[in-house]
Amino acid sequence: MEDPSLKKVRKESRKTFGLTGSIGTGKTTVADIFEELGAVIIDVDQVTREVIAPGTFAFNQVVESFGSQILTKEGKLDRKKLGSIIFSSPEKKRLLDNITHPKIWERVIDKVDKILKNNSNQVVLVDTPLLYETKSESFFNKIIVVYVPLEIQIKRLMNRDSLTFDEALKRINNQISIERKKEMADYVIDNSGTIYDTKKEVYKIFKILERLVKRIP
Template identity: 35%
Template sequence: MFLVGLSGGIASGKSSVVQVFRDLGCAVIDADVIAHQVVKPGYPAYYRIVKAFGHEILQENGEINRQALGSIIFHQSEKRKLLNAITHPEIRYRYVILDIPLLFETRTMLRFMKHTVVVYCDPQTQLSRLMHRNGLSREEAEERIAAQLSLEEKRQLARHILDNSGEWEVTRRQTLHLHSQLEDSLDFLPLRLGLFAGFLGIIYLFSRHLLL
């Protein structure tokens, strides 16, 4: 199994591409979902994490302070291994997609990815789609787009590009072709995803808070 980092820009069509991968039966890990669910009070991992790392990582409301936990695991390899052991899910797929909108902005997770994919569309199409989708003025839409790394820059950094500038069926065929390439790839690695389930959401939340 290997990891595929999927990114894009606001209104580039990434969510639609993700749905194609889901429909194909691919495992897709959504950073937004992980960030809000994996360490919530009431989940088994929550109690194990508190027991392992102590109550000093908790906020006043009882939830885990992601910044405090992140500070520990990113500076102590043995603590990362411990968190990995706590949150390790038994997942076995040919490849797993990590849906990370700010993958190229933070670059923290790039070293873990065997493949990187960006959902691209030309600047005018992106602007038009965002204005229509969110009911924004041109100025408001441009400000939101400017808050992220440009799609052209992401395009230069990615290994695979899915061009969603035109008809959706063309993009869908590109996605199916990429899926076939990844399925036929020999890039198997004995990776476990517990580490990502435990702290991918931490990285994502921090980066999103800082950049948006």
């Protein structure tokens, strides 16, 4: 089911492209390359931090709904505590999503609007880690998935976060599989080779997006 907070933004999404992947696939590296080529990257994780910063409407709603135990000593949201709550309760996760998602996408839309008003042919990529998991597909004209095979994904995650094989696999299995995301994508960037190989693939897709935005009214 589509995230209802996205229904109102479909018409404004025609020149917006989604960038996603799975944990350990190297999406940040790919986003950096796109940015070097001239794309503007909107980081949904950063937008989320802005939306739930202390003193905001969403922050106050989250604290009211989940209690003061989710706050740090400094009065900020303890993301680990909140994460453990929503991980163990689908109802709590839906509650958090209902509070934060509309505000997150309103802010993303505002950022996209400002960018495109300044340059209507600008390539705008919204870096969305859980794009498919949050049913956000309708927001984007095209979706790009950063891909590596599962065995590389596990190895990278083990090395990056000092995890055991089982721990890494458990984190990966909390998301839709990268093979399924690859099937659903409009474009796929294979990030399992050298950085030179990845740069070539990113360049090719960037040029496609440049041509595409010029054709969209």
